Every structure is written in structure tokens, then in C-alpha cells.
Amino acid sequence: MEPTDGGARRAIFAPVDNLARVEAVVHRLGDAIELGLLADGEQLPGESELAGLLGVSTVTLREALMALRQQGLVTTRRGRGGGSFVSQPAVPAEERLKARLRGWSTEELRDLGDHWAALSGAAARLAADRTAPEDLRPLRRTVEELTRAGDAAARSRVYGRFHVELAAAAQSARLTREQVTLQTEIGALPCLVLSDDAYREEVAERQRAVISAVQDGAHDSAGALAERCVRESTARLIAVRLAL
Amino acid sequence: MSASPDLVDVAGTPVTPTRRTEAEERVAARVGGALEAVFDAVAATRAETAALLGRVLGEGRTPATADLAALRPGLHLRLARHELVSGLGFVAAPGLLGDVPAWLEWWQSCAGGGVRPLLPDLDPGRSAYSDYTHWDWFALPRDTGRRAVAGPYVDYLCSDEYSLTLSAPVEAGGRFAGVAAADVYLRHFEAAVLPLLRELPRPARLVNARGRVAASADPAHLAGSLTRGADVAAVLERGRAVAGAGVRMVPCGGVPLVLVVG
Numbered sequence: 001m002e003p004t005d006g007g008a009r010r011a012i013f014a015p016v017d018n019l020a021r022v023e024a025v026v027h028r029l030g031d032a033i034e035l036g037l038l039a040d041g042e043q044l045p046g047e048s049e050l051a052g053l054l055g056v057s058t059v060t061l062r063e064a065l066m067a068l069r070q071q072g073l074v075t076t077r078r079g080r081g082g083g084s085f086v087s088q089p090a091v092p093a094e095e096r097l098k099a100r101l102r103g104w105s106t107e108e109l110r111d112l113g114d115h116w117a118a119l120s121g122a123a124a125r126l127a128a129d130r131t132a133p134e135d136l137r138p139l140r141r142t143v144e145e146l147t148r149a150g151d152a153a154a155r156s157r158v159y160g161r162f163h164v165e166l167a168a169a170a171q172s173a174r175l176t177r178e179q180v181t182l183q184t185e186i187g188a189l190p191c192l193v194l195s196d197d198a199y200r201e202e203v204a205e206r207q208r209a210v211i212s213a214v215q216d217g218a219h220d221s222a223g224a225l226a227e228r229c230v231r232e233s234t235a236r237l238i239a240v241r242l243a244l
Numbered sequence: 245m246s247a248s249p250d251l252v253d254v255a256g257t258p259v260t261p262t263r264r265t266e267a268e269e270r271v272a273a274r275v276g277g278a279l280e281a282v283f284d285a286v287a288a289t290r291a292e293t294a295a296l297l298g299r300v301l302g303e304g305r306t307p308a309t310a311d312l313a314a315l316r317p318g319l320h321l322r323l324a325r326h327e328l329v330s331g332l333g334f335v336a337a338p339g340l341l342g343d344v345p346a347w348l349e350w351w352q353s354c355a356g357g358g359v360r361p362l363l364p365d366l367d368p369g370r371s372a373y374s375d376y377t378h379w380d381w382f383a384l385p386r387d388t389g390r391r392a393v394a395g396p397y398v399d400y401l402c403s404d405e406y407s408l409t410l411s412a413p414v415e416a417g418g419r420f421a422g423v424a425a426a427d428v429y430l431r432h433f434e435a436a437v438l439p440l441l442r443e444l445p446r447p448a449r450l451v452n453a454r455g456r457v458a459a460s461a462d463p464a465h466l467a468g469s470l471t472r473g474a475d476v477a478a479v480l481e482r483g484r485a486v487a488g489a490g491v492r493m494v495p496c497g498g499v500p501l502v503l504v505v506g
Contacts, residue, residue: 053363130456137378171397172468176400
């Protein structure tokens with residue numbers, strides 16, 4: 001095998017957590033701004049306070065803010081009354097999300113879907129063996145909320161929660177932590193497919209089928225249904241990506 | 245239950261059925277005692293919170309988050325003192341406080357010693373996890389008016405740990421004001437009770453009211469799995485040991501856990 005060249009070597013020996021942390025902060029703040037949760041012109045807390053709130057170092061935070069500035073989501077003013085301010089781009093939210101989606105290759109999305117399907121499929125199988133009827137209440141409540149949620153952003157949040165609750169029903173702290181990390185990475189992207197009411201209904205139906213299989217202790221079909229649920233959404237997202 | 249005369253204890257001495265049941269009762273009582281110590285921390289938090297809220301209401305004010313800061317010295321002291329407790333605090337009923345819709349005055353012990361506050365995102369417009377009122381540790385004391393043990397469950401709201409949460413309702417002005425609660429991580433609970441379970445000559449495990457295993461010295465029934473078909477709730481209700489179908493179930497004093505042997 002050929003020795004790896006300089007750039008790749010640097011990546012190999014870069015601190016493991018740092019890049020992932022920067023990206024996590026960019027996604028978190030970026031999503032909040034995309035979804036309009038942080039208002040245009042709103043001042044962000046000071047660097048050290050914000051780093052403390054997010055649980056990252058100020059170095060990580062600065063790198064994340066730099067990336068957000070490049071995306072035009074944050075502006076920084078120096079001097080008295082200075083600081084970092086939210087800058088809502090003039091384009092509509094859906095357009096901005098599509099811009100975010102453009103940052104993913106279809107191969108990355110496919111791989112994300114594989115990872116997600118593996119987590120949710122395994123969780124559904126374990127949950128089928130380990131779930132008492134009372135443990136399914138949070139999942140049922142989430143599906144009902146999904147059918148009632150009006151805007152795409154709320155649908156997207158509740159959609160992610162279904163998968164986190166499924167992992168918790170499996171009684172696995174590891175699968176749950178992995179799922180939370182994965183949902184943080186996906187962020188608001190499911191908005192792009194959940195804004196369609198008919199598809200939202202279809203998703204809710206699929207989720208109900210997963211819950212029923214888990215309740216019946218049918219672990220193979222619970223796993224297969226959960227995987228299909230994820231694959232279907234990922235395929236839709238990839239279709240949107242290919243149309244960009 | 246059939247007698248098993250071939251059982252021996254750690255010293256190799258045959259164990260008579262009477263000695264065996266005595267040992268089981270003793271272990272169940274000690275498990276109950278370990279959790280009663282955690283409930284002591286919950287009860288102290290509950291009393292302090294109720295007194296504080298009573299004082300504020302007596303002054304004709306609506307309580308606010310700033311008032312709850314007075315609970316911190318007590319919470320920090322009890323976190324340091326109770327080895328099994330990794331998180332402790334008061335969780336307000338929505339609408340109790342004047343300045344925020346919902347609040348957890350919640351503190352956790354850190355790995356390197358010391359304590360830190362939990363600051364979850366409770367804005368419903370931003371977080372899908374802002375409503376905590378459906379979790380067992382909140383809903384059970386609210387709905388029954390009694391103390392409760394929730395879990396084992398994956399606590400993705402506060403600690404990301406597989407946990408037990410012990411809680412009790414807090415009342416102020418004659419109304420439900422929230423819950424006082426303490427988190428016990430399952431790995432710490434196991435470390436505390438496994439030596440007791442292993443004293444018993446037959447395979448032993450602890451299950452909650454729904455039959456979920458909280459700790460086990462039996463490789464066939466691991467923590468998190470369900471013991472199906474056993475009416476654990478009935479054993480807890482009667483408060484006495486029940487034998488049948490090859491197992492014996494012994495309630496752990498006044499806490500809602502049952503020792504299952506056999």
C-alpha cells in the first residue's frame with residue numbers, strides 16, 4: 001500500500017473530537033438560525049458564556065463561529081457594543097435547508113441512512129423483547145404529536161424524537177446516545193420531506209406499525225419495519241438532493 | 245416450591261430451606277435499606293422545598309427560579325454525602341414559577357468530584373424534549389401522591405445514563421408543586437447490591453413492579469430484561485413473599501422492588 005500523503009496524514013493525526021465538535025456546534029446554531037428560533041439581529045451570548053453553555057472549548061466555538069460567518073448566518077462586530085449577531089439570510093427557510101443539503105453528497109446521505117437504519121432496526125428488535133406496554137406510551141404520544149404538528153420544523157423535531165424514544169425502549173444507553181448524536185447531525189433536514197402532508201401521514205402510519213410490532217414482541221418484523229421507515233425517509237431526502 | 249437439599253452455601257455447608265428463606269429475607273431487607281437511604285435524600289429535599297415555597301407564598305409572592313437557589317447548599321451537601329446519588333433536585337410543575345414556564349433545579353455529581361447544574365433546553369419551540377411531565381418519575385408521584393421508583397430506564401433528558409430515579413411529590417399551598425427526586429445510575433446500584441445477591445445460593449435478581457430487572461446475579465436474566473408472567477405487582481401489594489413455579493419472590497421492604505430467586 002502507498003504511504004498516505006501529507007493532507008491525509010494531518011487528518012489522521014488531528015485531535016479526534018475537535019472536528020466533530022465544531023461541526024456539531026455549527027449544525028446546532030445553524031439549525032436554530034435556519035428554523036428562525038434565533039431572531040435576525042439577535043446578539044449571541046459572549047464567547048466564553050456560549051462555549052460554557054454548549055460545553056465546548058472557546059477554541060472550538062471560535063472555529064464554529066467562523067464557519068457560520070462564512071455561511072452568512074452570523075456577523076461579528078468589534079468594539080463597544082460588539083459581539084456576534086444572528087443574521088437571517090433573505091432567502092426562505094426551505095431554500096436555506098436545501099443549501100445545507102447541498103453540503104451532503106448522496107453517498108454521505110446513503111451512509112447516514114445505513115447507520116440510522118442499523119441503530120433503529122437494532123433498537124426495535126431489542127425493544128420488542130424488553131418492552132412492557134407502559135414503556136410504549138412515549139412513542140404513541142410522539143406519533144400523535146407528529147400527526148398534529150403544523151409546521152415542518154415541529155414535525156422534524158418530533159420525528160427525530162421517535163427514534164430516540166425507540167432506542168430508550170430498547171433499554172440501551174449506548175444506542176440512545178448514538179441516536180441522539182445522529183439526530184443532532186441530521187438536524188432540520190427532515191423538514192424537506194415532512195412538509196408534505198400526505199407523506200407525514202405515511203410516516204405516522206409506518207411508526208404506528210413499528211409500535212404494534214414492538215408491543216407484540218415480534219422482534220424481526222419490528223426491526224424490518226423500523227429499518228424501512230428510515231430507508232424510506234433517506235431515499236426521499238436523496239431524491240430531493242438529486243433534484244438540486 | 246420444591247426443596248433443594250443439594251444446595252450449599254459459600255462455605256460448602258448444605259443450606260436448609262429455612263436458612264435459605266431467611267437469607268433471602270435478609271438480602272431483600274438490605275436492598276430496601278440501601279434505597280431507603282436514597283429516599284432520605286429525596287425526603288430532605290422535599291421538606292426543604294415545601295418549606296421554601298410555603299414561605300414565598302406566605303409573603304404573597306409567586307415563586308421564581310431565583311427563590312430556588314436557596315435549595316443549592318442542601319442539594320450539594322446531600323449529593324456529596326449519599327454515595328449512590330448522582331443527581332438530585334426539585335422539578336417544578338409547569339406554571340408554578342412566575343418567571344419561566346418550566347424548571348429543573350437539578351444538580352449532578354461530576355466524575356472528578358464536585359457538582360454541576362443541569363441546564364436542559366426547555367423551550368418547546370426549540371426542543372422536542374421540553375415537556376418532562378410524562379416521565380414516570382414526575383407522573384407517578386403527581387398522580388398517586390406517593391413516593392415512587394422509576395426505572396430502570398435510559399435517562400436521555402438529564403444524564404444519558406441507564407438509571408433509577410426515586411421521587412416524591414412536593415406540595416405548596418395545598419397543591420401539587422412538583423417533585424423532589426434523586427438519580428441512581430444503574431451501574432452504581434449494581435455495585436451496591438451485587439455482593440448481596442451473590443451471597444444467596446440460588447440465582448437471584450431484583451425486578452421492578454413491571455417485572456423489569458434492575459440488577460441481577462443470574463446470567464439468564466440480565467438488567468433491562470423483562471421477567472414475564474410473574475405478578476410482581478401483586479407481591480408488592482401484599483408485602484409478603486410468594487413462592488411458585490420454581491421461583492420465590494420477596495418484596496424489598498417498603499420500596500417497589502422484588503427479589504426473585506430460583
